[in-house]
Amino acid sequence: MNTLTLVSHPLCPYVQRAAISLAEKGVQFERLDVDLADKPHWFNQLSPLGKVPLLRVSKGTMVETIFESAVILEYLEETQPNRLHPSDPLERARHRSWIEFGSSILSRIGSFYNAKTEPDLRREADTISGLFTRVEPELQASPWFAGPRFSLVDATFGPIFRYFDTIDKIENFSIFTNTPKVQEWRNVLAERSTVRDAVAPDYAASLLEFLKRRNSALSKHIPKNH
16 A cells, blocks of 8 residues: 655645545545745755645655646546546546636735735735636536535635635635625535645644735735734
C-alpha cells in the first residue's frame, strides 16, 4: 500500500482541494506544512515551481513527488476509491472547466486583498461578484454543484468561499448579493466536515493576520484590535 504525504501551507486553498479530496475518499495521509517565506532546502529540491501542494507517494523504498494541485487531484481520481468526477466524459470535462474557473476566482481574490487603493479594492470586489454571477445559472440542483453528489468542483469552491468567512467580518463587500444559489451552496459547503476540517482551527485568525500584513486597501479596513 502506498503512503501519501501532502506537503502544504496552512492558508493555501490549492492544498485544501487536495485535503478535501483525500478526506472524501477516506484515504489516510500525512500532512506536512512548510513556511513558504523560508523554504527548507528539501522543499526547493522537490518543488520545481516552489509552490504547494506536493503529494509524496511512497512505494516501498521508492518515493515519487507530484506537484500542481490539478495533477494531484487527477492522480487521486485514478488511484483511489470513491471517485469525485462524473463518469460521463463530457460531464467530466465540464467539471474540469469549472475547476479552472474556480482557479480564476482565486486569482481575483489575490488581486482583491492586494489592491493598493480603495477604488481598486471596490473594482476587484465587483469583478469577483461578477464571476459568481456567472456561476449562478450552473447551480440547477442542490445541495452540491451537480446536485446530490459531492464532486471535485465542490472541493474547489469550498476553500474559495472560506476566504469570505473572514473578509465578511472585516466589511460586507456585497459579493453574493445577486447570487442566492451561490450563497446557499456556500452555506452547505461550510457545514461539510471534509471542507471544514481541511484547515486548522486557527485558520481564520491566521488569515486575518496575513491580510493585515498586505499593507493594502483591505488592510486599512481591519480594526487595529483585531
